Amino acid sequence: xxxxxxxxxxxxxxxxxxxxxxxVACVALTVLxxxxxxxxxxxxxxxYDANVAANDAELKAAKVYNNVTMTHRVYRPPSxxxxxxxxxxxxxxxxxxxxxxxxxxxxxxxxxANPYLAILSKLDLTLLYQIVLxxxxxxxxxxxxxxxxAKGTLMLTLSGAVARHQVLLSKLLAGGMTLAIPLxxxxxxxxTMLSLSPLVDFTVSDGVRLGLxxxxxxxxxxxxxxxxxLLSCLTRQPVTSLMxxxxxxxxxxxxxPHMAGYMAVQLCPIEPAAPLAxxxxxxxxxxxxxxxxAGDQIPLEGNHIGHEETMLRRYDxxxxxxxxxxxxxxxxxxxxxxxxxxxxxWTLEHQYVxxxxxxxxLAVNLSRVSPVCVYETVMAALAGTDADSCRAFVERARIHxxxxxxxxxxxxxxxxxxxxxxxxxxxxxxxxxxxxDGKMPEEEFQRWKERRIANLExxxxxxxxxxxxxxxxxxxxxxxxxxxxxxxxxxxxxxxLSFAAFMRYDVR
Amino acid sequence: MIWRIVGKDMLENTLSLRFLLSMLLALGLFVAxxxxxxxxxxxxxxxxxxxxxxxxxxxxxxCDKLYRLAFYRQEVxxxxxxxxxxAEGSEKSLPTLxxxxxxxxxxxxxxxRSNYILPHFSDIDWAFIVSMIFSFVALVFTYDSICGEKExxxxxxxxxxxxxxxxxxxxxxxxxxxxxxxxxxxxMLASLIVVASSPDVxxxxxxxxxxxxxxxxxxxxxxxFVLLGIxxxxxxxxxxxxxxxxxxxxxxLVILVPSLGRVVSDMSLKGPTQMELExxxxxxxxxxxxxxxxxxxxxxxxxxxxxxxxxxxxxRARLRTAATEARNRVLExxxxxxxxxxxxxxxxxxxxxxxxxxxxxEAVAGTGIHHCVTVYRQIRQYQTDLKQYVHSVDSEDPNSxxxxxxxxxxxxxxxxxxxxxxxxxxxPKFQEREPPLGESVRSAIWDIxxxxxxxxxxxxAAWISFMRYDVR
Numbered sequence: 018x019x020x021x022x023x024x025x026x027x028x029x030x031x032x033x034x035x036x037x038x039x040x041v042a043c044v045a046l047t048v049l050x051x052x053x054x055x056x057x058x059x060x061x062x063x064x065y066d067a068n069v070a071a072n073d074a075e076l077k078a079a080k081v082y083n084n085v086t087m088t089h090r091v092y093r094p095p096s097x098x099x100x101x102x103x104x105x106x107x108x109x110x111x112x113x114x115x116x117x118x119x120x121x122x123x124x125x126x127x128x129x130a131n132p133y134l135a136i137l138s139k140l141d142l143t144l145l146y147q148i149v150l151x152x153x154x155x156x157x158x159x160x161x162x163x164x165x166x167a168k169g170t171l172m173l174t175l176s177g178a179v180a181r182h183q184v185l186l187s188k189l190l191a192g193g194m195t196l197a198i199p200l201x202x203x204x205x206x207x208x209t210m211l212s213l214s215p216l217v218d219f220t221v222s223d224g225v226r227l228g229l230x231x232x233x234x235x236x237x238x239x240x241x242x243x244x245x246x247l248l249s250c251l252t253r254q255p256v257t258s259l260m261x262x263x264x265x266x267x268x269x270x271x272x273x274p275h276m277a278g279y280m281a282v283q284l285c286p287i288e289p290a291a292p293l294a295x296x297x298x299x300x301x302x303x304x305x306x307x308x309x310x311a312g313d314q315i316p317l318e319g320n321h322i323g324h325e326e327t328m329l330r331r332y333d334x335x336x337x338x339x340x341x342x343x344x345x346x347x348x349x350x351x352x353x354x355x356x357x358x359x360x361x362x363w364t365l366e367h368q369y370v371x372x373x374x375x376x377x378x379l380a381v382n383l384s385r386v387s388p389v390c391v392y393e394t395v396m397a398a399l400a401g402t403d404a405d406s407c408r409a410f411v412e413r414a415r416i417h418x419x420x421x422x423x424x425x426x427x428x429x430x431x432x433x434x435x436x437x438x439x440x441x442x443x444x445x446x447x448x449x450x451x452x453x454d455g456k457m458p459e460e461e462f463q464r465w466k467e468r469r470i471a472n473l474e475x476x477x478x479x480x481x482x483x484x485x486x487x488x489x490x491x492x493x494x495x496x497x498x499x500x501x502x503x504x505x506x507x508x509x510x511x512x513x514l515s516f517a518a519f520m521r522y523d524v525r
Numbered sequence: 526m527i528w529r530i531v532g533k534d535m536l537e538n539t540l541s542l543r544f545l546l547s548m549l550l551a552l553g554l555f556v557a558x559x560x561x562x563x564x565x566x567x568x569x570x571x572x573x574x575x576x577x578x579x580x581x582x583x584x585x586x587x588c589d590k591l592y593r594l595a596f597y598r599q600e601v602x603x604x605x606x607x608x609x610x611x612a613e614g615s616e617k618s619l620p621t622l623x624x625x626x627x628x629x630x631x632x633x634x635x636x637x638r639s640n641y642i643l644p645h646f647s648d649i650d651w652a653f654i655v656s657m658i659f660s661f662v663a664l665v666f667t668y669d670s671i672c673g674e675k676e677x678x679x680x681x682x683x684x685x686x687x688x689x690x691x692x693x694x695x696x697x698x699x700x701x702x703x704x705x706x707x708x709x710x711x712x713m714l715a716s717l718i719v720v721a722s723s724p725d726v727x728x729x730x731x732x733x734x735x736x737x738x739x740x741x742x743x744x745x746x747x748x749x750f751v752l753l754g755i756x757x758x759x760x761x762x763x764x765x766x767x768x769x770x771x772x773x774x775x776x777x778l779v780i781l782v783p784s785l786g787r788v789v790s791d792m793s794l795k796g797p798t799q800m801e802l803e804x805x806x807x808x809x810x811x812x813x814x815x816x817x818x819x820x821x822x823x824x825x826x827x828x829x830x831x832x833x834x835x836x837x838x839x840x841r842a843r844l845r846t847a848a849t850e851a852r853n854r855v856l857e858x859x860x861x862x863x864x865x866x867x868x869x870x871x872x873x874x875x876x877x878x879x880x881x882x883x884x885x886x887e888a889v890a891g892t893g894i895h896h897c898v899t900v901y902r903q904i905r906q907y908q909t910d911l912k913q914y915v916h917s918v919d920s921e922d923p924n925s926x927x928x929x930x931x932x933x934x935x936x937x938x939x940x941x942x943x944x945x946x947x948x949x950x951x952x953p954k955f956q957e958r959e960p961p962l963g964e965s966v967r968s969a970i971w972d973i974x975x976x977x978x979x980x981x982x983x984x985x986a987a988w989i990s991f992m993r994y995d996v997r
Contacts, residue, residue, distance in 0.1 A: 035769040042773055046781070053788045060791070108641045125641040131796050132633070133867040135618030136894055138645055140784035148780050152772055156765075257542055259768075263665060264546045271657055272554065278646030282617075283564050287638050289572060291600075291622070370642075377642045393644075404642050 019183050019190070022174075026191030030157060036195055039153035043199040044206055046145055051210045054100040054141065059216050061095040068092050068112065079476050081332040082425045082437045088329045089115040091417055091484040093410045096401040097223055100211060101230055102143040102393070104402025113414035115421050118355040120363035121414035123370050123407055142207055143396040146200070146234055147389050151241045151270060154196055158245025159262040160255035161188045162519065167255055171524045185519045189246060189512065196238045204231050226399045229497065233399065236504035237392040241266075243511035244388075250518035273387040281380035287372045296365055304358035311350040317343035320453055321439075324470060333439040334470065335449040341435050348432045356422070377404050388507045395500030405496055410486060420482035428477075440473055526688055530696025531703065538666060538704040547662045547705075551712035554658065558649035559719040562610040567725045568638070569605035576602045581954065588949045591922075592942035595915045596933045600624050603900050604957045607726050610716065611739050612886035613648035614893025623904055627911045628849050628931040630904060632860060633897065651713065652886040655743045656879040660750045660779055663705055664771040667754025669764035670697045671991060676764060681996045694755065694991050701751045706744060713740060734962055738889050745976050746882040750775075752983035759990035782877035790870025797862040805859070809851040813844065820844040829938035838939060842928040849931040860901070867894065878979050881972045888969035891959050895968065900957055907955045914953050919943045 030036050068090070075088045093111045113121035162185075165171035174184060208227060212219055245262050252258040319339030325331045333344070384390035397403035429437040441449075452462040538544050580599050587593040603621045620633035647653045674680035683693060717736070720726050728736075754771055761767035790796075817825040821840025828836055874880040887893030912929070919925050922943035928935075929942055936942040966973070 034763075034766045038769050038773060042776075053785075053792065057788060057791060105642055105644055108645075123642065131863040131866060132618075132620045133863055133894055133897070134787065134790065134796070135645070136615040137787035137790060137867065137870050138784050139787055140781070144780070144784060148776050149773075152776065156769065156772070260541075260543045260546060260665070263661075264543075264550065267550070267658060267661055271661075272649075275646045275653065276557070276649060278643055279561055279649055281643070282638075282640070283561055286568065287640060289638050291576075373640045373642045376640050377644075380643055380646075407642075 018179060019187050022179070022183065022187035023190045023194070026187055027194055030191055030195040031198075033157075035153065035156050039149070039156075040199040040202065043145070043149050043153075043203045046149065047142060047203040047206050048210070050140065050142070050145065051100065051207055055211060055214050055217070058095060058097065058100055059214065062216055065092055065094050065111075075330075076478060076481070077475055078326070078330065079478070080326070080330070080440050080473050081476055082429055084330050084332065084476070085421065085425060085478070085481075086115065086117045087331075089421065091115060091414050093407075093486060096406075097211070097217060097219065098226055098230070098400040099141070099402050100207070101141060101227075102396035102400040102402055103139045103141045104397035104400060105404055105407065106402035107139065109404070109407040111410075113411060113418075115414070115418045116359070117352060117422060118359045120359050120366075121411050121418060122363060122366045123373075123411050142203075143393055146203070146237075147270060147392060150196065150200060150234075150238050151266065151389060153199065154192075154238050154241040155245045155262045155266050156259075157192055157195065158242045159249055159258040161192065161246050162249040162522065163252050163258045164249070164255040166253065166522075166524055175524055181520055181522075182516060185246070185250075185516060189243065189515075192242045192246070193235075193239050196242060197235065200231075200234055200238060204234070226401075229501075230396060230399050233392065233395045233501060233504060236501065236508060237388055237395075240388045240504055240507035240511060243508055243515060247511050247515040247518060250515050250522055253523075269387040270389045273384055274390050274393070277384035277390065278380045280383055281376050285372075285376045285379045287376055288369070290369070293365060293369050297362055300358065300362055300365070304354060304361075308351045308354045308358075311354055312347040315343060315346045315350060317347065319343065320449075322449070322466070333441065334466065335441050335445050336435075336439055337446060337450060337453065341439065341441070344438055345433050345435060348437060352432045374404060374408070385503060388504060391500055391503045391507070395497060395504065398496040398500060403496065413484070413486060417482060417484045424480070424482055436476065440476070445469065527692045527696045527699070530683075530688070530693060531700045534670075534697055534700030535704055538700065539707070543662075543665050544704060544708070547665075548708040548711065550658065550662075551654070551708035552715055554649055554654050555651075555712035555716040556719055558651075558654065559610055559716040561649065562613075563720065563723050563725060566605055566607075566609065570725065572638075573602045573604055576600060584952060584954065585949045588947050588952060590944045591915060591918055591947050592933070592936040592940075592944060594947060594952065595627050595911075595929065595942055596936065598624060598626050599955065601904070601955055601957075603896060606890060606892045606896065607728060607732055608735060608739075608890035609648075609892050610650055610720055611736065612652040612883065612890040612892050613650045614652075614883075614887040614890070614896065615647075616892055616896070617648070618645070619894060619897050623900065625904055625908060626931075627908055627915060629853055630856070630908065632856060633901065651716070651739065651743070652883050654712070655709070655746060655886075656882050657779060659705065659709060659743075659747055660879065661775060662708075663701070663747050663750035664754045664768075664775055666704060667697075667701050667751050668758055668768045668771050670701065670755055671758040671994065672761045672767050673758070673764045675762075675994075675996055684996055690992055691988075694987060697755060698751060698987075701754070702744070702748060705747055705751065709743060709747070710740070713743075731959075731962055735889050735891075735965075738962070738966065739886055742882065742885050742889065742973070742976070745973075745980065746878060749878045749976065749979045749983055752980060752987050756983055756987035756990050759987060759994045778877050779879045783874050783880050786870035786874040786880075788870075789873040790866050796866045797859050802855070802859050805855045806852060809855045810848055813848045813851050817844050820847060827932075827935065829934060831939045836939075838926055838928055838935070838941065841932070841935065842930040842941070845930040845932050845935075864894075864898065875972075875975060878976060881975050881979075885969040885972045885976070888965050888972075889962070891965065899960060903957060904955065907953065910953045914951075915942065918945070918947055921945075 069092055072088075072090050072092070076085065079085050079088070090112050095111070096106065099106055108125070110124045115121070160167075162171065165174070171184075175181065204227075211217055244265070245258075248261050248265070249255070249258045252261065317340070319337040319341075321333045321336035321340045323331060324334040333340070336344070381390075381394055384394075394403070398405065425437070426432065428434075435441065448457070448462075448465060451457040457465075580601060583597060584594070584599070587597045601623050603616075603623075606616070609616060617639055621639075622634050624631045624634070647657075669676075671680065674683070680693075684690065721728055753774060757770050757774070758764075758767045761770060814825065820843040821837050823835055823837040824840035824844040826835045826837075827841055830836075831838075871880070871884070884893075888895055915929060919927055919929065919942055922945050924940060925943040926939055926941045928939075930936075932941075960968075
């Protein structure tokens with residue numbers, strides 16, 4: 018009986034204008050928006066590849082180990098699923114500098130290059146499904162029960178030997194199946210366009226997360242539909258349930274997301290950034306003098322000639338033994354001070370970032386009353402574009418920094434080897450000594466210098482730690498599980514209340 | 526006859542559930558938005574005055590020597606707008622801190638309490654409530670204004686009674702506007718009571734005039750959706766179909782088109798990056814320094830000992846001035862490119878009445894990106910005024926070399942700029958000026974015209990549709 022009724026409800030729904038318009042709108046908008054979203058993703062992917070290649074080239078061109086910690090950066094690859102949900106990916110930096118005097122931390126992203134872009138809101142498929150599919154679900158659900166009552170067919174149906182729970186279940190099943198059509202078609206269209214696009218590479222992990230996104234979207238739509246059916250079971254007129262449904266939709270889809278952020282800013286205020294910058298400057302001043310003093314206590318004698326290939330790729334080309342001895346001792350004294358400075362600055366920055374994350378978590382928690390917001394959170398977590406994913410990247414960057422510093426420390430015997438700052442060999446020292454003693458003419462020395470620079474071998478980076486952005490199948494399993502559980506809870510809650518309301522519903 | 530129809534429809538609307546829900550929603554949102562605004566405004570105002578006082582103290586401290594004043598790096602925050610509760614204009618996300626000396630200024634940065642990790646959200650200001658919520662409510666009021674009456678059979682009866690169609694149309698339009706206007710005005714009034722009764726916000730007479738203009742603009746905007754609702758209602762055979770079409774139109778005009786702005790701005794114009802800026806600055810500096818000889822002999826060499834024969838102060842001044850101007854040109858160009866990228870996206874979204882209304886509201890309230898740009902320009906003018914002041918005071922000192930260029934060491938050791946003290950009261954101080962209301966409205970005249978055009982277009986559509994509507 019249930020399936021007969023479900024089939025009847027399904028056919029009735031499919032033959033309405035609203036469902037047809039909803040399916041067409043959902044699929045058409047997905048197809049229209051995807052090229053722009055894919056193009057944006059490919060542009061970001063190209064930038065990522067170019068940055069990684071430039072970084073690798075820079076590492077290969079390093080002549081001394083000091084160059085590595087002047088230029089090395091790691092980058093977070095753009096998520097292919099970011100076309101479904103942009104999250105906060107574009108707001109947060111997608112790279113981290115690996116330096117001895119700074120520890121990677123979350124910072125403002127490329128938008129900081131053009132801060133005015135903040136006035137333009139982002140677009141992704143999650144926004145489309147949040148608005149279009151949820152509206153369709155509300156429109157379909159609002160006259161599911163009260164509409165039939167108004168037409169008189171509900172009374173006729175229940176006057177037969179049909180249990181109430183069967184009637185309601187068939188409506189819910191039919192509604193769910195109807196809504197699955199535009200959702201499935203939209204997902205198929207998006208996935209097909211994405212996978213057919215050049216440069217886009219789907220991995221198994223992406224496939225699993227896409228499947229979970231589909232499941233999450235289904236739960237979301239069903240929750241909205243069940244909520245609409247609940248309203249329909251509480252009212253006698255379809256117009257009343259439609260009005261209530263639409264106003265609840267406004268509250269949950271438009272007001273709660275913005276109000277949650279607004280209230281989080283008021284309830285969990287953050288300090289201005291200016292004092293942090295002042296504290297950082299003060300620390301820099303203190304440690305600059307500390308490192309300077311530590312170095313100044315070591316006399317620096319001798320001669321050297323420095324060379325600058327680029328602004329950040331500098332080294333002492335040739336030196337005499339006295340100079341090397343002095344610089345080695347100074348580096349051994351100064352570098353640990355800069356590393357200590359980095360930890361102190363990071364402590365300040367981390368405290369500040371923690372307040373930002375606290376405010377963000379409060380906004381997310383306040384918005385949990387709305388299935389629309391929970392859905393957005395789940396999609397961002399699955400796409401790897403939420404705040405927790407960004408934090409995970411920075412944590413991996415910090416681990417990589419420790420590995421790099423350990424590697425350099427090992428290679429230079431705790432910064433005591435000349436290879437940390439100069440490629441100068443014994444033979445080079447001999448030539449330089451001849452020049453200093455006046456035994457080599459200036460022109461000949463310049464020619465030698467140019468030859469030497471041209472033939473310099475890059476520093477040996479065998480065994481250099483690789484940075485792998487191991488985000489895994491589920492970058493934030495806990496967040497995703499919680500979000501899915503909440504959506505399931507909304508479904509169960511609305512279903513249970515609908516059943517309770519329908520059992521007492523006056524069908525006359 | 527029109528007013529009878531207006532009265533009848535108004536009575537029907539005000540006794541309906543949707544009116545009650547609209548009134549409750551309006552009151553709740555307007556009051557909540559105002560209360561939250563007050564708290565934030567208080568914090569922002571405290572930050573602003575703290576920064577302003579620190580800046581003034583620094584300025585006063587440096588009045589002991591003119592050259593110190595010339596090289597003082599001032600930091601100013603944008604003043605928080607008293608009318609931000611009407612149109613916040615994404616101010617929390619826009620740069621607020623401006624740092625500059627007499628010679629150059631940095632690009633504006635985030636000096637406030639913005640959180641770049643928080644997902645983008647709009648403040649619950651009047652612009653949000655009117656553009657998003659009330660536009661939706663307008664469609665809810667009008668989706669069945671024609672086809673609903675047709676389904677009920679009353680439209681046929683009305684028209685059979687020699688009531689002209691235009692009277693019906695105008696009556697319904699006026700009734701919908703008045704019905705919508707009630708919760709809107711009640712909500713705005715409640716919001717104004719909350720804000721005006723707070724000691725933290727001072728609303729001067731011009732502000733009230735601006736608020737009046739904002740109310741009129743809100744009605745102009747909502748009129749678009751009322752006419753849209755009526756025109757679709759006069760095309761649809763059933764109210765359910767009308768509702769679906771209108772909701773799709775609303776999603777497109779209010780949600781999707783505004784969201785396309787960022788995509789368009791990224792696609793149409795390559796945004797300037799920080800690395801590009803640094804590269805351009807280095808290149809500009811390198812070009813000047815590589816051609817330093819054209820500014821005079823020994824322009825590139827300098828010693829703090831003025832008597833050193835290698836010094837050539839006038840040449841040095843020309844070189845450093847050229848370098849400063851080159852740097853300022855690069856920064857100005859970068860700033861213009863940033864704005865161009867944003868406006869490309871924003872101009873595309875002019876198809877959306879919601880964006881037009883938000884832009885107009887920001888212009889009248891004195892907030893948003895135009896506020897940023899205005900302050901940027903005012904700072905540039907201030908730099909010119911300060912430079913003129915320093916020139917005029919410096920010229921009175923016979924001990925000064927009268928060479929005002931961006932190198933503090935030389936100004937100090939060579940006395941290139943006067944070392945005399947100056948009277949703090951005569952020193953120009955930066956004060957942000959709010960553009961007059963007329964200027965604000967003029968700057969938004971195109972957007973207001975487009976809103977009027979939307980009204981005209983949908984009115985024509987409603988007129989034509991209803992004149993040909995089959996009422997049987």
